[in-house]
Amino acid sequence: MNKRICLLTDSLGSGGAEKMVSNLSISLSKKGYVVTVVSMLDIIVYPYKGTLYNFGKVKNNNKLKSFLKFKAFFKTQQFDVILDHRIRLNFIKEFIFSKVIFKNENIIYCVHHFNLGLYFPLVNVPWISRSTLVKNREIVAVSKEIQNKIKQQLHLESHVIYNYVLLDNIEANNDLEIPNSYNYIIGVGRLTSVKQFDVLIKSYKNSELINHDIKLLISGEGIEKTNLNKLIIDLNLNDFVKLIGFKSNVLAYIKKAMALVLASKSEGFPMVLIEALTLKTPVVSFNCKSGPAEIIKNEENGLLVDNQNSDMLTESLNKLLLNDTFYNKIKSNLSLSSNPFSEENNIQKWINLLHKFN
Structure with a gap:
């Protein structure tokens, strides 16, 4: 039985x-x-x-x-x-x-x-x-x-x-609510203080990504939504940062993204990182407790940033997204590597x- x-x-x-x-x-x-x-x-x-x-x-x-x-x-x-x-x-x-x-x-x-x-x-x-x-x-x-x-x-x-990750759960629905020409990085998770999307937004603001028309999408719902909307307005980022809400087909958004970024204060073993890597999307993450250091091989499948170092997070965004040779190397590594998750x-x-x- x-x-x-x-x-x-x-x-x-x-x-x-x-x-x-x-x-x-x-x-x-x-x-x-x-x-x-x-x-x-x-x-x-x-x-x-x-x-x-x-x-x-x-x-x-x-x-x-x-x-x-x-x-x-x-x-x-x-x-x-x-x-x-x-x-x-x-x-x-x-x-x-x-x-x-x-x-x-x-x-x-x-x-x-x-x-x-x-x-x-x-x-x-x-x-x-x-x-x-x-x-x-x-x-x-x-x-x-x-x-x-x-x-x-x-x-x-x-x-x-x-x-x-279950590959069967990666939805075939690629009908994203954004233009096909849209270049973006993405953050995914509950809109709570521990996820620190405010830190991500500020690091993005300080990067050179805006000058290269690379947007930031944030998918999720939560109690920090009002504060994050206010921050976006205060930093004059309305045209560049979008809170797109919870998406049942978020994996399709991750797959199309140039990179997934995690700026959490703490984690367990972040599903979004392993989902991104399974979809061959490079990742950038704080080396927070715990999980990222066991998932990311620095400069092989993404970038592991000193924990809570927002300046280094900004530098890492520039390094990954604005250096075509380096970015293509990471993408190539993802295509060739096996998936331990x-x-x-x-x-x-x-x-x-x-x-x-x-």
Whole structure:
């Protein structure tokens, strides 16, 4: 009998962790696993395979009734393994979950960000933080830097499994809402302070790209949208910087871009970088914690910029985009190199981990 797998997620939309849940549902279903995706929020954007339990639609304002529904669902399903990709901030909630709902479950806790507090509540008190974890568990970190931090800060062992790209998910829709002659670089992600699109806009403003009519597109939605629009106006960049919103076919925009740029304060293992490289689009990124240093080979597939050095980010934009010889070398390297962030290179690691549970 094939294993029954639950992919537990905050949602199925607008983030790298959620995109990995989407990818895993498709990959594990193809391998014959019986997959159920449980979404805590009623946000379903990314494609998935298997059964969807949209808890965001089921729950209500009565927390006790919602809790009992959630508990009853897991009791009746009897999953073999639960892959928990959620943000886990609330200690009391996670403690109750681990002692009541998930007490006898096999769980793989998935850590998608270098900020461990997002996944281990009260992380600065390790023994208390560890009390939110079930006994029958494994932990997956999406980068080696995260794995090391989990070991150092929480004294817990973990496995590293990189995010991967599904080529089947790269939409054939190339009908972009921009002119065919448009030359641009692109930033992609939630419009939040940690993504630092304001830093990207300022670095772009200080570069020579405007003089060469190379635009900047930013795809995403979020709470910083109003501030970013104001910054664009204040810097007189209305004709050069465009906030294009969330795009379901954003991969088509990345594929056509001259480069993808990441200026985040921190990350986990940025999906947008590996998507760009898979699409043979050069990348420029701060060497933030964590992920970029494990993805980018400096001056081979892109440029790795000293962490939070905005002046160097500006210089790197000029170096990559305005030096045809250097740019063509990077593009050629991308065409010739193999892709370590493919499904086949990573799905077997997940399967091996699933079968550690009897």
